[in-house]
Amino acid sequence: MPSEITPAPPPAKPALSSTALSLPDAAALLSKVSGEPITIEMLESDVEAGAPANPDGTLNLVHYAAWLVREVSRGD
Numbered sequence: 001m002p003s004e005i006t007p008a009p010p011p012a013k014p015a016l017s018s019t020a021l022s023l024p025d026a027a028a029l030l031s032k033v034s035g036e037p038i039t040i041e042m043l044e045s046d047v048e049a050g051a052p053a054n055p056d057g058t059l060n061l062v063h064y065a066a067w068l069v070r071e072v073s074r075g076d
Contacts, residue, residue, distance in 0.1 A: 020058040029061075 007014045016025060023040045030038040049071075052063040 018061045020054055020056070021061060022058055026059045026061065036063075 023043045024074065027038045027040045027043055038042045043051075043059065046064075046067075047059075051059075053059055066073070
């Protein structure tokens with residue numbers, strides 16, 4: 001009687017990290033939680049305007065949120 005071969009499970013999706021989200025992942029997450037469309041272009045514009053980004057181009061959501069609060073409180 002031949003033994004059954006169990007197929008390998010599919011590779012696990014890497015977990016999202018709130019300290020290192022790619023711009024597409026950040027845009028998708030922020031859109032979902034805000035109920036408003038947040039685009040990659042919007043995030044790129046914020047980074048160009050001074051929003052903090054990690055050296056690899058990812059966003060730390062806590063740092064980004066703090067930057068947004070400062071920008072809103074400045075009234076620009």
